[in-house]
Amino acid sequence: VIAAAPRRVLFVDDEPGLRAMAEYALRPLGYDLTTAVDGAEAVALVAAAAFDVVILDVAMPRMNGLEARARIRALRPSQRVVFVTGSAGLSEIASPVDDERLLKPVSLEELVAAIEGGTRA
Amino acid sequence: MMSLRTQLMLAILGAVAVAMFVELFAGETIERAVEDEAARGWLASVAAIHPDGLLGDEVEDLASELRALQVDGAFAVEAAAAHLALSGPGRVWRAFAVDGRVVAERVGGCGAGALDAATLAGSVVVCGRAPYVVKRVAAADGAAIVYGMPLGEEFVRRLALFAGSEVALVGPDGVLSSSVVDEAGRPAFDEAAARRAAGSARASGFARAELTIPAYRRFAGPTQVVELTAAPFTAYVATAPFGADPSPLGVVYWVPEAAVPYGDYVTTLIVAGTMLVVPVLLLVAFLAGRRITRPLVQLADAAARMSRDRLEPIVVPGLRGEVAQLAAALNDLITGINEAKERGMNAEKMAAVGTLAGGVAHEINNPLGVILGFAQGMERRVPEGDPLRTPVTWIVREALRCKALVQELLVFSRTGKSSSEPVDVEELVRATATLLDSRGKTQGVEVVCEVPSGLGPVHANRTQLQQILVNLGSNALDAMATGGTLTLRAQADGDGSVLEVQDTGSGIDEAVRARMFEPFFTTKGVGKGTGLGLSIVHEVVQQHGGRIDVDSAPGRGTRVRVSLPTGGAS
Numbered sequence: 001v002i003a004a005a006p007r008r009v010l011f012v013d014d015e016p017g018l019r020a021m022a023e024y025a026l027r028p029l030g031y032d033l034t035t036a037v038d039g040a041e042a043v044a045l046v047a048a049a050a051f052d053v054v055i056l057d058v059a060m061p062r063m064n065g066l067e068a069r070a071r072i073r074a075l076r077p078s079q080r081v082v083f084v085t086g087s088a089g090l091s092e093i094a095s096p097v098d099d100e101r102l103l104k105p106v107s108l109e110e111l112v113a114a115i116e117g118g119t120r121a
Numbered sequence: 122m123m124s125l126r127t128q129l130m131l132a133i134l135g136a137v138a139v140a141m142f143v144e145l146f147a148g149e150t151i152e153r154a155v156e157d158e159a160a161r162g163w164l165a166s167v168a169a170i171h172p173d174g175l176l177g178d179e180v181e182d183l184a185s186e187l188r189a190l191q192v193d194g195a196f197a198v199e200a201a202a203a204h205l206a207l208s209g210p211g212r213v214w215r216a217f218a219v220d221g222r223v224v225a226e227r228v229g230g231c232g233a234g235a236l237d238a239a240t241l242a243g244s245v246v247v248c249g250r251a252p253y254v255v256k257r258v259a260a261a262d263g264a265a266i267v268y269g270m271p272l273g274e275e276f277v278r279r280l281a282l283f284a285g286s287e288v289a290l291v292g293p294d295g296v297l298s299s300s301v302v303d304e305a306g307r308p309a310f311d312e313a314a315a316r317r318a319a320g321s322a323r324a325s326g327f328a329r330a331e332l333t334i335p336a337y338r339r340f341a342g343p344t345q346v347v348e349l350t351a352a353p354f355t356a357y358v359a360t361a362p363f364g365a366d367p368s369p370l371g372v373v374y375w376v377p378e379a380a381v382p383y384g385d386y387v388t389t390l391i392v393a394g395t396m397l398v399v400p401v402l403l404l405v406a407f408l409a410g411r412r413i414t415r416p417l418v419q420l421a422d423a424a425a426r427m428s429r430d431r432l433e434p435i436v437v438p439g440l441r442g443e444v445a446q447l448a449a450a451l452n453d454l455i456t457g458i459n460e461a462k463e464r465g466m467n468a469e470k471m472a473a474v475g476t477l478a479g480g481v482a483h484e485i486n487n488p489l490g491v492i493l494g495f496a497q498g499m500e501r502r503v504p505e506g507d508p509l510r511t512p513v514t515w516i517v518r519e520a521l522r523c524k525a526l527v528q529e530l531l532v533f534s535r536t537g538k539s540s541s542e543p544v545d546v547e548e549l550v551r552a553t554a555t556l557l558d559s560r561g562k563t564q565g566v567e568v569v570c571e572v573p574s575g576l577g578p579v580h581a582n583r584t585q586l587q588q589i590l591v592n593l594g595s596n597a598l599d600a601m602a603t604g605g606t607l608t609l610r611a612q613a614d615g616d617g618s619v620l621e622v623q624d625t626g627s628g629i630d631e632a633v634r635a636r637m638f639e640p641f642f643t644t645k646g647v648g649k650g651t652g653l654g655l656s657i658v659h660e661v662v663q664q665h666g667g668r669i670d671v672d673s674a675p676g677r678g679t680r681v682r683v684s685l686p687t688g689g690a691s
Contacts (some may be wrong), residue, residue, distance in 0.1 A: 017491035025498025086486040086531070103531065105490035105524045108497035 014059040039068030058085040389468040460613040479534025543578035553590040567605030592654040593622035600626025628675035
């Protein structure tokens with residue numbers, strides 16, 4: 001189910017394959033997708049434009065997901081963030097505010113559900 | 122390093138040596154002490170019958186003096202008598218031994234016995250086992266101090282017995298008495314043989330040969346004393362020129378070449394006995410040692426045969442008593458070690474697999490995410506009937522399978538790194554039951570929930586705890602393809618909680634049961650199971666400090682019991 005106004009999604013991952021995959025799989029579904037290679041770029045993008053949801057990898061060079069989240073929240077306190085992590089520490093990074101986490105590898109259905117999950121909030 | 126057997130034999134030898142020492146030395150000391158006691162007793166009795174109390178304190182002094190001399194006990198009595206006799210003018214006593222009894226008489230006072238002063242003068246005294254003394258003492262008042270036994274046949278007989286030799290008493294006129302008699306009972310003594318036996322060097326003159334023992338000289342007193350002593354294995358000649366009469370009186374005895382003096386028979390017997398006994402004891406020690414050590418050696422051999430990896434119980438037939446106990450104790454120990462080792466190996470294996478799996482999964486999940494995402498994106502674009510539809514569908518399906526495996530691996534590798542919280546067990550069990558019930562319905566399985574209300578919380582990781590129940594429940598459902606009952610149970614147990622998952626399914630056979638918690642071990646078909654479900658259960662339970670008990674009978678069902686301490690893992 002695609003919302004009437006295309007959702008603005010920021011997909012942040014240092015893995016080029018995943019960014020390409022997201023563009024290939026999510027764009028046709030009607031999402032307004034932007035990608036970023038690391039936390040720093042993500043923070044800059046969030047500062048410049050509003051996103052419905054930020055899908056954030058945890059382990060990234062330059063600035064990791066945790067720090068990026070903190071900075072994003074500083075810019076936009078109500079910004080939805082969905083963490084995608086492939087490693088341990090899932091529960092460690094959890095804070096009461098973080099409502100969504102995806103475990104790698106992520107299927108398209110999970111990704112869509114996470115993006116759409118925002119409608120429930 | 123001495124073997125136990127050698128030590129045993131040495132110990133027995135040592136014991137024999139000690140016994141010999143005791144017999145040879147200590148025994149003698151004890152005997153002497155007893156005899157000293159006899160002498161003292163006798164002296165005391167003398168004092169008692171002596172109205173003047175002449176002896177008084179001298180009794181003690183005398184006794185100790187006698188002990189200091191280390192003289193034979195019986196002789197001591199005699200010597201004491203002599204001393205006593207000398208001890209006061211007008212109080213002359215005589216004492217002698219008759220058949221082991223000490224007899225004391227007041228000379229001239231009682232007139233008892235055949236011994237009077239005249240007869241006794243120049244007597245040779247034989248007392249007890251001691252060498253004998255020929256002694257004549259003239260007291261100041263002229264009274265003769267005498268004791269002992271008159272020279273004569275009795276003396277010769279006793280001396281012969283004592284010395285273990287033939288004895289002849291020779292006077293100036295020839296042989297007076299001899300232990301060797303002819304058919305008529307007359308002394309039959311070969312004087313020439315006696316001289317030879319006596320040895321020319323020692324018997325420089327048959328008439329006069331003096332041999333003394335210093336200790337005896339002490340009792341010689343102021344007058345002339347000739348002492349005769351006998352040493353084993355040698356013949357001596359002694360004369361006693363008594364009093365004014367210089368007539369030599371000789372005593373000759375000799376020892377037949379092969380004979381051993383009686384006095385040494387005891388020692389010889391002890392020595393010979395010991396010589397006989399020692400080999401017997403050694404044999405006994407050897408046999409006893411072997412009896413003791415053989416089973417021990419067998420045990421040691423059995424232990425040596427054991428492999429380092431797996432300690433086999435020791436089986437040595439015919440063990441008895443303490444060694445059997447030892448073997449049993451060793452086997453208990455071995456069982457314990459094996460179990461501990463198995464646990465340790467399992468834990469190590471799990472940890473290693475966890476680390477490896479976590480690493481691999483982590484590296485795989487990004488590429489896999491790319492494959493899966495592209496495939497799923499592609500699947501949406503390729504219409505039904507397109508030649509690419511089948512391959513892309515398969516790629517998606519297999520990638521999803523990989524995803525499930527990778528994610529379970531990650532869960533598995535993460536089990537030790539989770540946080541914990543108080544978990545409401547009742548709520549957890551009911552929630553899981555609901556989860557399982559939807560699947561149970563599809564295969565005719567009734568899911569039953571048995572949880573007492575008011576069950577205390579368990580400190581655990583809720584997600585992991587639920588994973589335990591879900592994994593166990595899924596396996597239970599797999600085992601009941603044609604229906605049955607799945608029971609989820611929770612109960613308090615001591616200071617912990619017990620979670621039970623029971624099914625009425627096909628059960629688990631022994632071979633599977635031994636491996637069911639191994640990572641990647643599965644009985645399910647390809648693509649159906651990752652072989653990690655129970656490994657995760659095992660890991661989670663371990664991390665929470667709990668334990669798992671599996672009770673299963675093939676064909677009748679399985680009950681898995683997970684015991685968790687209230688505290689759980691932190």
